[in-house]
Structures are given as C-alpha cells and as structure tokens.
Amino acid sequence: MRHARWRSFRCRDLLVRAVAAAACLTYVTHPLADEASSSTSTSPIFGIGIPEGYREWQLVAVAHVTEPGPDRLKAILGNPLAIKAMREGTRPLPDGAILTKMAWRAEQHPEELNRTLGEPRAYLPGEPLALQIMVKDSIRYASTGGWGYAEFVNGQPTGESRHRECPACHAAGATIRQDFVFTKTAANFAER
Numbered sequence: 001m002r003h004a005r006w007r008s009f010r011c012r013d014l015l016v017r018a019v020a021a022a023a024c025l026t027y028v029t030h031p032l033a034d035e036a037s038s039s040t041s042t043s044p045i046f047g048i049g050i051p052e053g054y055r056e057w058q059l060v061a062v063a064h065v066t067e068p069g070p071d072r073l074k075a076i077l078g079n080p081l082a083i084k085a086m087r088e089g090t091r092p093l094p095d096g097a098i099l100t101k102m103a104w105r106a107e108q109h110p111e112e113l114n115r116t117l118g119e120p121r122a123y124l125p126g127e128p129l130a131l132q133i134m135v136k137d138s139i140r141y142a143s144t145g146g147w148g149y150a151e152f153v154n155g156q157p158t159g160e161s162r163h164r165e166c167p168a169c170h171a172a173g174a175t176i177r178q179d180f181v182f183t184k185t186a187a188n189f190a191e192r
C-alpha cells in the first residue's frame, strides 16, 4: 500500500514539526486547509473537504437561480474571516477565508399554506442539490486566483471535470475585480 506508507510518512513529518496530531487523521497537506479538510472525502484537484461547523457560519446573501437547471434557492455563508472581509469590502479576501454555497430545489409551499398566503407563488428550500465551497489560500491555489474549489452532492465530491469549470467561470469579467467572488453581502436592515 504505497498510499498508506506515504500518509504515515507525511504524518510523522508533521508531528516532527509539532503540528497537531489530529491533522494527520485528515491527511492535511497545508495548515490553511485545516478548517476545510474535516470530511473524509475531498474534492478532486483542490483537495478540499466539507468544513466542520459551516452551518453555523453567518449569511453573506441568498440567491434565486432559475435556468439552466432546476429552479434553485441558495444561501451563501462565510467563515468569520470571510464575513469580516466581505462586510468591510476588503479585496482580495485574506488567506483562510472560506465561502460556502448551499443550493436546494425551490419547492412550492404546501397547498394549504398557499391558500393562506392567497397565491401559489411562494417557495421553500426543498431537496438539497449541491454544496459548493471556495477556500482562499493564495500560495496553494496560486494558479486559480488564490481560490480552491469543492462541490459535494449527497456528501460526495463531484468529478474532476466539474472542478475544472469552477475557476474558469469565477474568473469571468468583472468578477476578477471582486477577487473571483460573485456574491455581495446582502444589505443590512438596521442600516436602512
């Protein structure tokens, strides 16, 4: 098992450098990727796992996307580093910033609720479709604008070709000025 030998060598190496032993269990190869490598499977090309505790992160914004594909509702969350930079308008975002995007199939409210609302055009997040992740590490991901990408469907990473598309589309047009990030922080009610 060449893999196992490589991993144990890697872990010994990390331990010698006094890096936490826990990191060995997650096969982390770069300290900044710790937070995003907590799941057992990681994305092709970028090696990013589902970040631990990401559901507790704060909201950047929501999105409603229709075509192509099914009608989807999305929530974009950020870890504390990302949220601070997004709110302050800091570009580029600092290393260690992580953004996640959860997409659900938009499903109509149950019929009774539609009747209560008086019209059938209210939607809720239904079936989970995909979880997408962007991790900022300007050294490790230098060739893709400093961002590593990951997409999970049913908890499993999608294929390599999908992951090749991520940086290409995120580098489109005006997005480069926004450090490859499309979403802007949703307006704050308290300030309006």
Ligand code: HEC
Residues within 6 Å of the ligand: 063, 065, 074, 076, 099, 100, 101, 132, 133, 134, 149, 150, 151, 162, 163, 165, 166, 167, 169, 170, 180, 181, 182, 183, 184
């Ligand atoms: C065809 C263009 C396109 C491709 C390909 C694409 N994205 Fe995006 N991405 C977007 C757009 C547009 C948004 C803004 C929100 C939305 O519409 O979903 C976005 C938003 C995001 C966000 C929230 C932060 C932001 O930039 O707004 C993450 C995280 C993300 N994408 C990850 C990925 C990953 C991972 C992949 C590859 C598996 C990927 N994206 C592929 C267009 C793309």
